[in-house]
Amino acid sequence: MKRILLLFLAVAAGLTALACESKPKLHVLNWGDYIDRDLVERFEDQYDVDVIYREVGSNEEMATLLQSGSSTYDIVVPSDYMIDKLVELELVQPLDFDLLPNYADLTVMPRLAALYEDAPWRDYVVPYAWGTLGILYDTTVPGLSDHVASAGWAALFDPAGTYDVGMYDSPRDAVAAALLYYGFDVNSTDEEELAMAQSALVAADYTAWGEDSLKSLVIGGTLDLALVYSGDYFSEYAAAVDEGRAVTFDYFVPDTTNVWLDAICIPTAAEDLTLAYRFIDFMLEYEHALQNSDYIGYAPPFQEVFDTMTTHPDYGYDDDHFDPYPLGATRQIYAYGSDARAEALVAILAAAKAG
Amino acid sequence: MRRLRRYAIPFVAWMAVFIVVPTLILLFLSFSDYSLYDGGPFAFTFARFEIFAAPLVLTAIGNSVALAGATTAACFLIGYPVALYLSHLPEKTGKILMSLLIVPLWSNMLLRIVAWEKVFTPDSFFTDLTGLSIDLLGSKTAILVGMVAMYLPFMVFPIYSVLEKLDRGLVEAARDLGADDAQVFLRVIFPLSAGGVLSGVIMTLLPALTSFVLPARLGLGRVPLIGNVIESKLMKEVLGSSGRSINEGALVSLSLMVLSIVLYILATRFDREGETLL
Amino acid sequence: MTARTRKRLYQTVGACFTAAAFLSVYTPIAVILALSVNDSLKAYAWEGFTLRWYADLFATDVMHDPIMNTLLVAILATLIATVLGTFFAIGIHALDKTRRTRMMVLNNVPVVNPEIVTGISLLIVFSLLGFTLGFHTVLIAHVFFGVPYVVLSVMPRLKKLDPNLYEAALDLGCTRFSAVLRAIVPNVATGILAGALMAFTMSIDDFVITYFTSGSEYMNVSTWLYAAIGRSRSFTPAAYAYNAIIFLFTIAAIIFINSRKEKKEREVRR
Numbered sequence: 061m062k063r064i065l066l067l068f069l070a071v072a073a074g075l076t077a078l079a080c081e082s083k084p085k086l087h088v089l090n091w092g093d094y095i096d097r098d099l100v101e102r103f104e105d106q107y108d109v110d111v112i113y114r115e116v117g118s119n120e121e122m123a124t125l126l127q128s129g130s131s132t133y134d135i136v137v138p139s140d141y142m143i144d145k146l147v148e149l150e151l152v153q154p155l156d157f158d159l160l161p162n163y164a165d166l167t168v169m170p171r172l173a174a175l176y177e178d179a180p181w182r183d184y185v186v187p188y189a190w191g192t193l194g195i196l197y198d199t200t201v202p203g204l205s206d207h208v209a210s211a212g213w214a215a216l217f218d219p220a221g222t223y224d225v226g227m228y229d230s231p232r233d234a235v236a237a238a239l240l241y242y243g244f245d246v247n248s249t250d251e252e253e254l255a256m257a258q259s260a261l262v263a264a265d266y267t268a269w270g271e272d273s274l275k276s277l278v279i280g281g282t283l284d285l286a287l288v289y290s291g292d293y294f295s296e297y298a299a300a301v302d303e304g305r306a307v308t309f310d311y312f313v314p315d316t317t318n319v320w321l322d323a324i325c326i327p328t329a330a331e332d333l334t335l336a337y338r339f340i341d342f343m344l345e346y347e348h349a350l351q352n353s354d355y356i357g358y359a360p361p362f363q364e365v366f367d368t369m370t371t372h373p374d375y376g377y378d379d380d381h382f383d384p385y386p387l388g389a390t391r392q393i394y395a396y397g398s399d400a401r402a403e404a405l406v407a408i409l410a411a412a413k414a415g
Numbered sequence: 416m417r418r419l420r421r422y423a424i425p426f427v428a429w430m431a432v433f434i435v436v437p438t439l440i441l442l443f444l445s446f447s448d449y450s451l452y453d454g455g456p457f458a459f460t461f462a463r464f465e466i467f468a469a470p471l472v473l474t475a476i477g478n479s480v481a482l483a484g485a486t487t488a489a490c491f492l493i494g495y496p497v498a499l500y501l502s503h504l505p506e507k508t509g510k511i512l513m514s515l516l517i518v519p520l521w522s523n524m525l526l527r528i529v530a531w532e533k534v535f536t537p538d539s540f541f542t543d544l545t546g547l548s549i550d551l552l553g554s555k556t557a558i559l560v561g562m563v564a565m566y567l568p569f570m571v572f573p574i575y576s577v578l579e580k581l582d583r584g585l586v587e588a589a590r591d592l593g594a595d596d597a598q599v600f601l602r603v604i605f606p607l608s609a610g611g612v613l614s615g616v617i618m619t620l621l622p623a624l625t626s627f628v629l630p631a632r633l634g635l636g637r638v639p640l641i642g643n644v645i646e647s648k649l650m651k652e653v654l655g656s657s658g659r660s661i662n663e664g665a666l667v668s669l670s671l672m673v674l675s676i677v678l679y680i681l682a683t684r685f686d687r688e689g690e691t692l693l
Numbered sequence: 694m695t696a697r698t699r700k701r702l703y704q705t706v707g708a709c710f711t712a713a714a715f716l717s718v719y720t721p722i723a724v725i726l727a728l729s730v731n732d733s734l735k736a737y738a739w740e741g742f743t744l745r746w747y748a749d750l751f752a753t754d755v756m757h758d759p760i761m762n763t764l765l766v767a768i769l770a771t772l773i774a775t776v777l778g779t780f781f782a783i784g785i786h787a788l789d790k791t792r793r794t795r796m797m798v799l800n801n802v803p804v805v806n807p808e809i810v811t812g813i814s815l816l817i818v819f820s821l822l823g824f825t826l827g828f829h830t831v832l833i834a835h836v837f838f839g840v841p842y843v844v845l846s847v848m849p850r851l852k853k854l855d856p857n858l859y860e861a862a863l864d865l866g867c868t869r870f871s872a873v874l875r876a877i878v879p880n881v882a883t884g885i886l887a888g889a890l891m892a893f894t895m896s897i898d899d900f901v902i903t904y905f906t907s908g909s910e911y912m913n914v915s916t917w918l919y920a921a922i923g924r925s926r927s928f929t930p931a932a933y934a935y936n937a938i939i940f941l942f943t944i945a946a947i948i949f950i951n952s953r954k955e956k957k958e959r960e961v962r963r
Contacts (some may be wrong), residue, residue, distance in 0.1 A: 092920045114912075124649075131826050229636050261940045268555060269636030272922070277635070280536055280737050282552050299735055410471035413639055417867060419859070422784025423796060429777075430799050433837050437814030440821070497714045500707025503765070511951055512711070515777050518892075518943050519718050522725060522901055523919045530721035530728070541741035544727055564717040571714065596699065617805050625807035628900070628919070649883055668810045679805045683798065 062206055070105060073228040083101065084109045086335045088135040089122055091115060091322070093295070094189075096355035099358075103342050104305065109335060117271060126151045132329050134336040138190050140176070140321045141394035147181045148396070149196065154183045161338040162344035166362040169244045171385040175393045176321065181393075185323035186340055187361035191290035192384045193233060193312040193320070194393075196278050205283060205310065207340060211315040213241035221264040225413075225415065226268040226277055226286030227261070231405035236386060237287050237317050246392045249401055254408065261412035277307055289320065290381060294357040311381050319384050319391040321361070359384050438672065444665035463581055466663045472644055478639040482555060482630070484622035486562040487570075490619045491612065493563070494570035498611075499604075501571070502578035515679050516568050517688070524565070531561045535633065553635035561633045562623050569622070570615035576610030613682040621675050641667065720941060736930065755929050758941040759917035762828070766895040766913065770835035775889040777836065778843025783877060785844065786851040798846075800841045808891035811838060812905030821905065827911045834906040835899065839892030846891060850884035889892075897939075 084107075088095075091312060100111050106202065114133075119142035119231050121218065138146060147153045157163055164188060172190055176182055197208050197396040204223065208215045216225055216237055227234050236246040238257035248254065269276055275296050293311035301305045324343070325334050342348060350368055353360035354375060359382055360366050367395040370378040383393050396402070449457045466472055476610065497516075501509040519527070534540045534558045537550040551557040581604065587604045605612075627642030648664030728736055731874050732743035750756065785796045803811055815834045850888035852875065861878035863869065878885070907916055914935070921928040 117920065128820060226635075261926075266637070270631075273632065273635075276735070276737075277552075279735075281538055282536055282635075303734060305739075332429065410469065413636070414470040414474040419787035419873070420782045423788055424782055424784070425777075426781040427799075428750060429781075429837075429840075430802075433815065433818060434799065434802050436821070437817045441814065461904055493710055493714055493717075496707050496710040500704070502709050503704075503707070507951070507955075511947065514717060514947050515944075516714065518940065518947065519722050520894060521898060522936050522940055522941050523915060523918065524898055524931075525915060525922065526725050526932060529722040529922065530724035533724055533728070534720060540728070540731065540736050541724060541738055555802045560717070564721065567714055567718055601944070621805060621807050627809070633751050642807075642809055644960050645813075649813060664813070667812050668807075671807050672810050675804065675805045675807060677812075679798070683794075 063320075064410075074149045081218050082110070084335060085112055086110070086135065086332060086339055087112045087114070087131070088339070089114050089116065089125060089133045090137045092117065094137065094322075094356055095309065096352045098355075099348055099352055101345070101397070103141075103339060106342075107151075107338060108358055118150070123151075126327055128331075132331050133327050134330040134332055135320050135339060136325050137326055138325065139394070140179075140323075143181045143185060143249065143323060143325060144179065144394075144396035146325065147184055147396055148160075152184050153328045154329070155186065155326065156337070158295060160186065160341045160344060162341050164344070166344060166349065166364055169335075169385075171391075172321065172361055175391065179340040179393075179395070186323055186344065186370070188322045188324050189291075189356060189358040190321045191349060191358050192292070192313050192381075193318040194234065194287055194288065194290060194311050194381070196275055196288040196293050196296075196309060196311050197285035198278055198281065198283070198308060198309050200308050201284050206284060208285060212336050214235060214314075217241050217260045217264050221308075223284035224267040224282065225264065226270055226274045226283040227264070227266045228274065228287045229271055229409075229413075231402075231409040232285065233383070235269055235322045235405050236407055240314070240316060243316075247397060247402045249397060254404060258411055261408065262415070263403060264275055264412075265415070277378050287410060290384065291356070291358045293381065294379075297348040298357055313381060313389075315388075316390040316392070321393065438669075441665045441669045441672070444662045444667050448662065450657060452655045452659070452661070463662050465665045466666060471639060472552075472667075475641050478555075478630075478638050481623050482558055482638070482640065483560065483620050484558055486566060486623045487616055487620045489563045490567050490570040491558065493569055494596060494615060495574055495612070498571050498574035498578055500531070500609075501575050502581070506579075509575070509579065513572065521567055525628060527565065528629050530555070531564070531633055553631065553637055555634070557633040557636060558630050558638060561629055565629065566619040566623055569618040571616065573614035574579045574608055574611040577608045581607055601634065610682065612679075617675070617678050617682060620678070621671075624670065625671060641671065725828050725933050726937050726940070728930060729937040730928070734928075734930065746930040747938075749929060750931040750934045750938075756917070756931055756935060760935060761915045762911060763897060763915075766828070766832055766835055767838060767893055770832055770839050770896045771889050772891040773832075773836045773837030773939035774892045775843050775885060777887050778888055778892075779841045779847055779878065779881070780873075781840065781846035782844045782851060783873060786848065789841040797844075800844050802841075803838050804841045804845070805834075808899075808901035809905075814900040815902065816905045826907060830906045830912055831903055831913070834902050835896045837845070838899075838902060842891040842895065843885070843888030846888035847881050847884040855879055 077179075086109055088111055090113065090350045094115075096185055097112075103109075104111055114125075114131075114147065118123065119139050122136060123146065124143055125131065126133065127149070127403070133394070136146075136152070143152065147272070166188055172187065176185075195205055195208055195213075197215075199205055207223075211218075215223075216227065218225070227237070235254070235257050238260045239246055239248050239253060241260060242253065242256055244250070244253045245255075268274065268283055269278065270286075270411065274294075275292040277283040278286050278288075279296060288311070290313070293309075296309065297307060326333070326334050326340075330336050343352060346364060349360060349362060350365050353365055353369060360369065366383075370382065372391055445463055446447070446459055446461070447457050447537040448460055448462070467476075501512055503509075504512065532552060533539050535549055535551040539548075542548045551560075585603055585607070586599055589599045594602065624640070625642040627640065627646045630638050630640045631643060645664050645667050648660045648667065727739075728743065729737055729746055730742050732745070733740035774926070781800075784798070785793055788796060806814075812834075815830075815837065819826060819830050819833075858876045858880070861873055862872035867875060898915070899913070900919065903913050903916050904919065907913070914932070918928075918932060921932075
């Protein structure tokens, strides 16, 4: 017994010693799979710091973590509408762009810049990646390619149930798909339009409600098509090519769709501002931005990086779907709207899932 | 011996901090519109109870009761004969088999769920290996099978522990008094093992009722359970519902806590100190 | 039917049920073992045999932190919970019957409470105390749900103990504390060990409570997996390999313990 106690004390002492030996820490809150860890390590070496990286699965989870204040973060990467809300709640702070010299060397893609230049949060963010909402489908199902291409959003809202369809288990995205199906704006607050969206979602009787799992379900053959983000398609495409598997799926983007933007913000409660700015500026260095965008595989927000990725033979991102906002298309970005609307979206999804 | 009582004092303090205090807070949140994060005025209200009328919550309660009930019943119907059989084996063999039945619990729960996903997908990795093509993903059957496989050891173990200690003399005595097999079982063995059965039921029913990863993945998100409602209320809906979703989540959690304590108190009628919970 | 055929019938039925139980519990384990040697990241199909995920487990540091975190918390939490639980059990045992029953009800609340409720409760306590979530909050949480299991398994052993043992030790000149250590603890050692094993089992596979009580700095295997599953770049089949190693290790431990027992018993008989 005594020996066990001694051993225990020794382990405890060792642990405390480990905990005390500490470098400055940078706390980053980001999506899973959403940064090249190689760059993080280089940043750690260059500034002799520790980057503590936490991954989350949804904007809501990110907001909850910021709101609960049980941990502090120096960097967060939320999406458009959530930034809108975080600014309103004063959970993120305006950025001092003078502290980001590398930002001046890059140009935000004009079409993207136009999408958020009037947003109240434009001075709070450095864009990180952007993309579309679209339909991932199984190309081995006969006739499905033509069906998706001709039906567009309607392919996701077929009460007849010819195909097995998966829907994103996120109030905002599911309702947006339904609104787009009727040709309404993704930010609609019109009660009648929202009611129509709800009936469409209820009538569709989905085979699956999921998040990250939807893409695997389409490729694994459980689903024929599903609503996904462009990044879901790109990551699966890269994985299939890497493994030498046949690509048995494709991504369809209707002419009018939502475009999302994830951007770097600094929380109001950030502890180490200097380090936070250093980190952002580090990621904005052209070479780093390029390497990171190539790693995550989403469209970069900067024209210079985008051009290199689409034209340089080393990268070859000349995929049709790579540009989230091609000429002639219509793109809508989310706004948070009111709390009442957010609650209504949750209620619509709840009704759809209750069946 | 009595002097050792003082070791119970830190226990009471420890339990007070981690059980009594949070329970009071859950109670407080359930009956008010006080926001955990924003503060704000406190007003007593029953409004949170409206959540039990929401269609999704009703569906979730229905699904939970049906699935957790079926899981518990299936675990009992399979688990009891298994425990009985193991208790009749030579002690050492029984113990080894019992521990082998528990070993899979050391495997990660999420990976076991992923494994079931592969099993229930037709024309998958599992098909390549076994030639079996099972199309169950998204069905209640899939959830049921997954849950039974996950919780069965928790049913077998307490029953086995009781049966193994059972005084064989009682069985012999009953036979000598002319009882047939059915009577021996119904009048002697089963009543004496009731404590173990109840522990097994508690250890199966409550986790099944509140699981949220398993139904989301094996049920393809189509079969919401109470656990999914709580997770969503506390982790996903916090913004945009004026923080009230936390209060609603607290109320649902509190109700489950009451249910579990009621079940437990029922169990103590058979076994006053709940030792067969293990 | 004669008694003998009946008995055989019962045995066959029992064996069938036991086989079914083992099949259901071991199917996912077998699949995990197969996934750990499948030469494919996404495992949509069987792509051939490989051991590279095992090599990855040791070569790359993808899973290094989650694994170390899981093991460290499991070991520390088990040690602390075992020490605390043993003393608590001794204290509760010394109470009169009514109080003891009441204490046991309190003790069993975390055992019967749904994990999700325990997780939320702990989260609330930690935020009230102003703790930053992380390693220490997860450790406290794991100690918290480990203690009741230790108390539960030590208690029956204490009851079988001769109540005069402790007094006798005191009479023989032991101090109070050493009397506990020398007279009581060794006699309930099997219970302590069983409780420790239970606490360890609960800790190493815990997802829900860690999910609610870990902050930005801390991830165990389960919370890491929950975040990584479905994401092709952060997920690695090395997770299956890790799980397979844990499984094989446990099986080996059981065989080892049983063979030693057998050996001892044989020696005793001789």
